[in-house]
Amino acid sequence: MKSLLAVLLSVPLLVAPPPGPRDVDVDVNGSQRGRTTSLSLEASSIKISGDGARGGSGDGYRIPRPCWYEPSLSAEEMFRLHTEGRDPANRARIDEESFRAFIQQFKDKLGKPGRWWVPAYNKADPNGAACWGGLDLFVFMPPNTTPPSGITIEQLAQIARAALTVPEPTVKLNPDAKSFVNLPTFVWLENVGQPSRTVTAAIPGVMSVTLVATLQDIKIDPGTSKDRAEVHEEGCGASGKPYEKGAQFTCGVRYLRSAIDQPREKYTLTVTTVWPVQVADNVVPFQFAPVQVGASRDVPVGEIQSNVKP
Numbered sequence: 001m002k003s004l005l006a007v008l009l010s011v012p013l014l015v016a017p018p019p020g021p022r023d024v025d026v027d028v029n030g031s032q033r034g035r036t037t038s039l040s041l042e043a044s045s046i047k048i049s050g051d052g053a054r055g056g057s058g059d060g061y062r063i064p065r066p067c068w069y070e071p072s073l074s075a076e077e078m079f080r081l082h083t084e085g086r087d088p089a090n091r092a093r094i095d096e097e098s099f100r101a102f103i104q105q106f107k108d109k110l111g112k113p114g115r116w117w118v119p120a121y122n123k124a125d126p127n128g129a130a131c132w133g134g135l136d137l138f139v140f141m142p143p144n145t146t147p148p149s150g151i152t153i154e155q156l157a158q159i160a161r162a163a164l165t166v167p168e169p170t171v172k173l174n175p176d177a178k179s180f181v182n183l184p185t186f187v188w189l190e191n192v193g194q195p196s197r198t199v200t201a202a203i204p205g206v207m208s209v210t211l212v213a214t215l216q217d218i219k220i221d222p223g224t225s226k227d228r229a230e231v232h233e234e235g236c237g238a239s240g241k242p243y244e245k246g247a248q249f250t251c252g253v254r255y256l257r258s259a260i261d262q263p264r265e266k267y268t269l270t271v272t273t274v275w276p277v278q279v280a281d282n283v284v285p286f287q288f289a290p291v292q293v294g295a296s297r298d299v300p301v302g303e304i305q306s307n308v309k310p
Contacts, residue, residue, distance in 0.1 A: 039063075039162045042128070044120035045070055045203055046156070048163050052197035052213060056165030057293045063158050067121035067131035068151040069139060071206055075109040078116045078138075082106055105138065114142040117150060122162075157209045157284045160201035161277065164211055164291060167193045171271050171297040173252075174243035178300045181258055184232075184249040185299065187220055187271060188240030195238060197275070210280035213291050215239070215273060222253045223268040223299070230254040240271070259301040266298040 039048070073081065082088055082103055092099045109116075119135040121128040139147045146152075169189040179185045195215040202208035215238045222229035235241050235250025259267050272294035279286060 039159065040123040041159075042121050042123040042132075043118065045072070046120070046159060047202050047204060048160070048199065049202070050197075050199040050210070051194070052165055052199040052211070053163045054165070055167070056197070057168045058162075058165045059291050059293060061162050061164070061288075061291075063122055063125065063155070063162050065131070065149075065155065066125035066128035067119060067135060067149070068155055069117040069135065069147050069149055070120050070151055070203060071141075072116045072118045074115050075106070075112055075140070079103075079106040079110055109140050112140075112142075114140055114145075116140050117147050120151075122159075151203070153207055153209055153284050154286055156201045156203070156207060157211065157279060157286055157288075160199045160209055160211045161288050163201065164197065164199045164213055164277065166197055166213060166215070166273065166275050166291050166293050167191060168293060169239075169271065169273055169295050171269065171295050172240075172242070173269075173297060173299065178302060179255060181255060181301060181303050183254070183304075185253045185255065186241060186243040186247075186249065187236070187252040187269070188242045189218065189271060189273070189295075192239050192273070198280070209283055211277055211288070212280055213275040213277045216276050216290070217274050219272040219274060219292075220251075220253060221270040221272070221294075222255070223270065224255075224262070228255065228257045229267070230256060239273075253299075255299070255301040257301075258303045259299070260303075264298070266300045268296050269299045270294045270296045 041048075072078070083106075088099075117139045119132050119137065121132040123129070125131075135149060141147050141150075168191075170191045172188050172190055173179070174186040175183065192215065197213045198210055200208060200210040217238055218233070218236050218240055220231050220233055220236070222231055231253055232250055235248070237251075241247070241251035253269065255267065259265050272292050275291040275293075277288040277290060279288075
């Protein structure tokens with residue numbers, strides 16, 4: 001069938017566009033460790049929405065299967081799409097015999113209950129197009145049935161997870177410009193925004209799933225080994241603990257050795273935010289790993305020099 005379509009595609013757009021939005025592109029920036037990914041839904045009716053689908057950073061989550069079938073038009077709608085209007089007439093003039101053979105599959109289903117399913121894929125996945133190429137371009141299914149490789153609510157949740165982003169935080173330190181050996185360095189975050197982010201992936205009128213990511217805590221990597229730095233996370237909470245005069249030191253790093261022997265004479269401290277992910281209303285009994293996104297700061301650490309008089 002796909003070889004036949006290659007002939008007919010002298011005039012493009014023979015494949016029926018599903019109802020609803022198409023070619024939804026949702027960029028998902030990778031973590032600050034260099035991973036990047038994007039979700040680019042090709043020939044799809046899936047709609048991505050929510051504050052978690054924009055303005056943030058992702059963690060490189062990939063959809064396990066990069067292609068699937070989606071429900072499309074009824075038998076009558078699909079037949080009209082491919083037989084009425086200027087484009088079908090042009091295709092018939094190019095190769096009438098092939099065009100009639102192509103149309104026959106839709107004509108055979110007229111009057112039958114059910115709908116056509118069409119393939120879609122994640123164009124950003126390097127295996128997406130090849131996966132799509134292994135699917136039929138049209139599959140007719142009776143009501144309340146799904147073809148093999150038809151999209152499931154679990155797959156829709158995975159698509160939402162791939163689109164999910166969280167704010168990239170700004171790391172704040174005290175002391176800010178330079179720390180010193182054995183001096184507590186308080187750590188906290190700014191620009192975290194709302195502590196909850198949501199993404200909804202939906203096939204309008206068919207199925208929908210919403211994921212909720214909630215900021216839970218942070219992880220501090222001092223950029224060096226335990227014998228050179230002492231990390232305190234017991235009082236960090238969701239966004240660290242800003243310095244206050246006389247405050248107990250419960251979130252930050254106490255460097256035990258100077259950074260004079262380090263590259264650029266600095267340690268690179270990384271703070272990672274941890275956002276557990278839940279499926280709203282438990283529509284899918286599926287657990288996702290938390291979204292984890294980090295931000296880094298250079299920390300010069302010196303030694304306090306003192307003169308001892310005899």
